[in-house]
Amino acid sequence: MTQSRNVKAAIAIAALSLPLMYGLLHVVDGVFARMAVFYAVATPACLLAVKLDWKKLLRDLPRMAGLGLALALVLYCFAWVGFGLIRRVFPEFAAQSHEFYGWMRDDGSLVMWLLILFVIVGEEIVWRVAVTLPLVEKWKHWGVLAGAAGFAAMHLPWGPPLLILAAFVFGGCWSFIIWRTQSLWCSLASHLLWDAMVMWIAPLA
């Protein structure tokens, strides 16, 4: 009963996120502010709509966060190699990364970094916890693909194709991580460190 309700809620969240993001495109200026508004609406809606075992998802913080940080380093290496390959084979496609890095150069304030932090936490709660977990419970690895596709689709209204590809690939990785570990700390730590490395510590472009 709960599983069926959660799956319906997950599909509804994924389906509604795209029109909501298209709507926000015309109302809120700035990518990070727009995403923050999106997650300010979507996160409480998800917490109300999907019933999950939070005790299990939030267990063993130090060990799961440590595993997540280690996985973030592996994913960063994967991103470095993948982006290197794209840059060599499809240089024009890789050049889209300048648009993404441009957004951060244009702002760079503390408020922007706080917004990014809020967005990452929102992404994990909405896409990994509320959407992916119910879907993988019913459809196993197809649920991972569906969660990643929904996460990538949410970037469609405003993101360049390179960012949508990255959202699909790494969204899929974080979906897989939360599926296998059943820990929000693990996917959240992995996402936070990976984003910090790609955006700030060791940018890819």
Place this chain on the structure above:
Amino acid sequence: MDDLTLWGLRIAGGGQIALALLHRVAMRELAWREDFARIRPLNARLFKGLFGYVTCMNFLFGLLTLLGPGLLLDHSTLALLVAAFLAAFWTARVMLQLFYYRWREAPGFVGRWYCRAMLMSGFVGIALAYWLALCCNLGAFA
């Protein structure tokens, strides 16, 4: 770094040829002939065909790596893509060995710990050589 990678690739190439040749021993030790007799002939032929295909691929990529390691390090786009393909191919083999196959259940000496450890070291070594080649082509050590 290029010299080390060159030698790593030569060893990986030799290792791949040795692994391709050792497939014959694995077939015998795992008693595939008896198992093939129990499944539908078409499935047996399909399995044998795929097995032969993969073995030949291992042998030929081994030969390329042994005889022309410099070709995989010449910083061309083709060298980069071939190194990336082989790195992914052998990393997938390591993952299969770790998470999919249940070698403990294997009969004969292929199920023994020293045989499994040798196979695993071989797969990891080959994968590392191609990862090193890939990183060299991406200019990681420039």
